[in-house]
Amino acid sequence: MDDRKLEVLKAIVTDYVSSREPVGSKALVDRHQLNVSPATVRNDMAVLEEEGYITQPHTSAGRIPTDKGYRLFVDRLATIKPLSLGERRAIQTFMSGAADLDDIVTRTVRLLAQLTQQVAIVQYPVSNAAVIRHVELVGLTSDKVLLILITSSGRVQQHALDLPTHTEDDLATLRNTLNAALVGQNSSQAAQRLHSLALDLRPEDRLHGAAVVAVLLEMLTSDAAATRVVVGGVPNLTRFGEEFETTVRPVLEALEEQVVLLRLLGEATTGDVTVRIGQENPYSQLSSTSLVASAYHADAESWSGLGVVGPTRMDYPSTIASVRAVARYLGRLLAEG
Amino acid sequence: MDDRKLEVLKAIVTDYVSSREPVGSKALVDRHQLNVSPATVRNDMAVLEEEGYITQPHTSAGRIPTDKGYRLFVDRLATIKPLSLGERRAIQTFMSGAADLDDIVTRTVRLLAQLTQQVAIVQYPVSNAAVIRHVELVGLTSDKVLLILITSSGRVQQHALDLPTHTEDDLATLRNTLNAALVGQNSSQAAQRLHSLALDLRPEDRLHGAAVVAVLLEMLTSDAAATRVVVGGVPNLTRFGEEFETTVRPVLEALEEQVVLLRLLGEATTGDVTVRIGQENPYSQLSSTSLVASAYHADAESWSGLGVVGPTRMDYPSTIASVRAVARYLGRLLAEG
DNA sequence: GGTTGGCACTCGAAATGGGCGAGTGCCAGT
DNA sequence: ACTGGCACTCGCCCATTTCGAGTGCCAACC
Numbered sequence: 001m002d003d004r005k006l007e008v009l010k011a012i013v014t015d016y017v018s019s020r021e022p023v024g025s026k027a028l029v030d031r032h033q034l035n036v037s038p039a040t041v042r043n044d045m046a047v048l049e050e051e052g053y054i055t056q057p058h059t060s061a062g063r064i065p066t067d068k069g070y071r072l073f074v075d076r077l078a079t080i081k082p083l084s085l086g087e088r089r090a091i092q093t094f095m096s097g098a099a100d101l102d103d104i105v106t107r108t109v110r111l112l113a114q115l116t117q118q119v120a121i122v123q124y125p126v127s128n129a130a131v132i133r134h135v136e137l138v139g140l141t142s143d144k145v146l147l148i149l150i151t152s153s154g155r156v157q158q159h160a161l162d163l164p165t166h167t168e169d170d171l172a173t174l175r176n177t178l179n180a181a182l183v184g185q186n187s188s189q190a191a192q193r194l195h196s197l198a199l200d201l202r203p204e205d206r207l208h209g210a211a212v213v214a215v216l217l218e219m220l221t222s223d224a225a226a227t228r229v230v231v232g233g234v235p236n237l238t239r240f241g242e243e244f245e246t247t248v249r250p251v252l253e254a255l256e257e258q259v260v261l262l263r264l265l266g267e268a269t270t271g272d273v274t275v276r277i278g279q280e281n282p283y284s285q286l287s288s289t290s291l292v293a294s295a296y297h298a299d300a301e302s303w304s305g306l307g308v309v310g311p312t313r314m315d316y317p318s319t320i321a322s323v324r325a326v327a328r329y330l331g332r333l334l335a336e337g
Numbered sequence: 338m339d340d341r342k343l344e345v346l347k348a349i350v351t352d353y354v355s356s357r358e359p360v361g362s363k364a365l366v367d368r369h370q371l372n373v374s375p376a377t378v379r380n381d382m383a384v385l386e387e388e389g390y391i392t393q394p395h396t397s398a399g400r401i402p403t404d405k406g407y408r409l410f411v412d413r414l415a416t417i418k419p420l421s422l423g424e425r426r427a428i429q430t431f432m433s434g435a436a437d438l439d440d441i442v443t444r445t446v447r448l449l450a451q452l453t454q455q456v457a458i459v460q461y462p463v464s465n466a467a468v469i470r471h472v473e474l475v476g477l478t479s480d481k482v483l484l485i486l487i488t489s490s491g492r493v494q495q496h497a498l499d500l501p502t503h504t505e506d507d508l509a510t511l512r513n514t515l516n517a518a519l520v521g522q523n524s525s526q527a528a529q530r531l532h533s534l535a536l537d538l539r540p541e542d543r544l545h546g547a548a549v550v551a552v553l554l555e556m557l558t559s560d561a562a563a564t565r566v567v568v569g570g571v572p573n574l575t576r577f578g579e580e581f582e583t584t585v586r587p588v589l590e591a592l593e594e595q596v597v598l599l600r601l602l603g604e605a606t607t608g609d610v611t612v613r614i615g616q617e618n619p620y621s622q623l624s625s626t627s628l629v630a631s632a633y634h635a636d637a638e639s640w641s642g643l644g645v646v647g648p649t650r651m652d653y654p655s656t657i658a659s660v661r662a663v664a665r666y667l668g669r670l671l672a673e674g
Numbered sequence: 675g676g677t678t679g680g681c682a683c684t685c686g687a688a689a690t691g692g693g694c695g696a697g698t699g700c701c702a703g704t
Numbered sequence: 705a706c707t708g709g710c711a712c713t714c715g716c717c718c719a720t721t722t723c724g725a726g727t728g729c730c731a732a733c734c
Contacts, residue, residue: 160437
């Protein structure tokens, strides 16, 4: 592929992203130093169209990039511009003063939404390295207890379960047993201990113990997959009022489903930014939108996802830069404390 | 006010709500048994317009209700139709099997959104009657601890705080002291105890104790006001694509701010359904939308809000019926345990 | 006095049609 | 390989027209 053709594609993408309008050969040579005539550019565009990187909405209109065009742009043409000083400072001020985990995640999602002017998604950190700090059993009624699991990452999980006719003493015994066995263990170790614990239970503890152990196991294993996801910057969607059907509606629908969001963020497994453009998305309803996501790491063994969703026509270079910066900053923040 | 004029207003509201189009005198007599001629209806409409209940988008168009018209409709004309059997059954099946408090609230908001086809908002229950079950302190780092407060309503609050150079023993002492003092107290009692506790602290406990007490007090007092709010059915907004600027955007913006949502739900303080139409709303951006909200009671002393937001042109009778039914059902469900 | 049919009038929505111009593809010339 | 020129296409914009739903008013009616 010709150097100049790539240059032309790059120009088309940037112009189209900023103007929202199909871009023609004339406008292109005017606004970029291509040092060739419109006619030459037209020839290049014809080739680019033939190879599927750009397309015409209708005859006698300019060209717009296809998904394949955006893909090439992102992979080979985009130069990620570093964040401005102002943006870096914004990150600092925005995140400083965050107290607990909830607070950190909430601030992060707002920050990301503001930087990118898109809809932001942040997953709560999942940590394999996190160890269990405490298990608490609280009686709600005479038949129901609330099981609470606290990990060193600051995460608090809770789950109610039926425990017919239990006494406070039962709970105390169970609590002590569980804490003795689990505190200090990471989730996989804890799961093992629980399995053996279930076998060792004294007959009189079987009834309640088995139920509690089952729920705890579920909480531990679901830990990795089903962490909470928070969403922010939804009003940014209003910028795309024209693409109501293709962008606003599908994104709103996706945001409603935690499962979908987790699946989306699951696309990003490495520390570097992952981009899914149009039909590359795992959900067909989102075929007119792009996902820019990254994993973030609090330590070597723990990671989670974060990212933004927007129309395929988005400013990839700066979005990618923002997502990357926020992911790194969040990782550092979590690692420190 | 004439009986027939009221009948005409009622007909205009219902027709406009279902058709989304200004309704004229001809269409009105065709679709309702008014037993008068269009000309008579026109005279009535002229009067209704003069008094501000209806208005014309432009000359030679039909009439649409004003906020004042909707208000009169809701107050005096609407007959709340009871839910269908199917809807009642939907509530049952939807809510059955809910485990913990989170689960209940999540299901409620989905249910409400589905029944009304609007955006639903549900506030977590606030209970004055709820008593403290347990206070837990978990060391996160050597300088930071996580304070966890569990109440009998099943609510779990957490808050991280700095506690420089504490030991596990410090935490254990504090934990015991706090639990001894607070367990079984409701929030106002607990606040009192905390105040006196702060004075009674042994000098060596002052340093850490004071910080923890301060945070606990904050958690207790914020309890009433700043409970979490969850939102659902946002994709229902896409039904109002035409009213993008007046409905979709403002609602999305409102949903982003917990404070706004709490304020909105705060409008409903009684167990019966409250309706705020257009400019009656506490926020001017929401002047083209209506709020239908109700408080729900788990017991005599505890209540919280729930409701839906949509365009002023909404089906008030069935929306009110749904909100009322869900509020009552939720109240009963919580009261049971 | 309230109700009704008739009628002239208004004005937005939808349909029609011409002109404009951005943009294209192609070709011959450099 | 690039460029200037040129004929062509076709969506967009604008002015104009038509159409009809709906109105207000008035005189007649019960």
